[in-house]
Amino acid sequence: MNTSAAEIEVLSEEECMELLRSRHVGRVAVVDHGQPLIFPVNYATDDRAVVFRTAPGMKLQEARMARVAFEIDEVDTATGTAWSVLVKGVAYEITEALDHLSERLRELVVEPMAPGERSNWVAVVRHEISGRRFALESGS
Template sequence: MGTMSTELQALDEETCLSLLRGVPVGRVAWCAEDGTASILPVNFVMDGAAPVFRTAPGSKLDAVRAGRPLTFEADDLEPALRTAWSVLLTGTAEAVTDPSEVERLASLPLAPWPDSPRPFLVRLTPDKITGRRIPLHPGGVSTEHIDPADESP
């Protein structure tokens, strides 16, 4: 089997945001006060260019309240077709407290993690949006048709 080029395509901002609207889970990365980096999955929904997710008290919410930068990542891959994409957003996040904004955001289709109370809504306003895709390559997949009538008993 020959080697296949896996040249990455840079994605424009509009494509990145469109891809994010099609997946329900992303990952949020942040640094704690001591510099320890953490990354956790979150269910999210897009509010324009801003991912919105729910969280509980803890180091993620502490980082948001301290104004530390956050990175948000979401991706999708299809191993059989050897294609994938990944989008990164970096920026600052806020715990949304304005009652009318909480109500508006709560009406968006945001599926919470099951059986875990996450009372705080967080919105990440991106300063930078980047994305990459490994494009679908023609060929490379072979199929065989086996006719059961041709098989010996």
């Protein structure tokens, strides 16, 4: 795609949050021994954090107290537009945390699509949010 920077619209924080609240599937990116890993997750969000549920394992281990990225996007061929929202922050395992934010986040509805028990909660506390939108070139 040959889109110039002038043709890319930077989304406001409000627009990013609206898009983030309108979806339920995103991707969390972590680093494991210097290698990037990306996992699709079902999520919910409030004004401060993105929260998802997971089974014990690598995704949870690599996300604990780590700097992570969380991303959602869409390509809409009907309207000829594409957009993405990126959240950067620190991931915390909040399954048994007693602080007010963790308790409030665990009340959000997160319905994992993957089979199996997803009893562990992870919150990505947002430090930065950004987004962009652009028109698709014909033939995209």
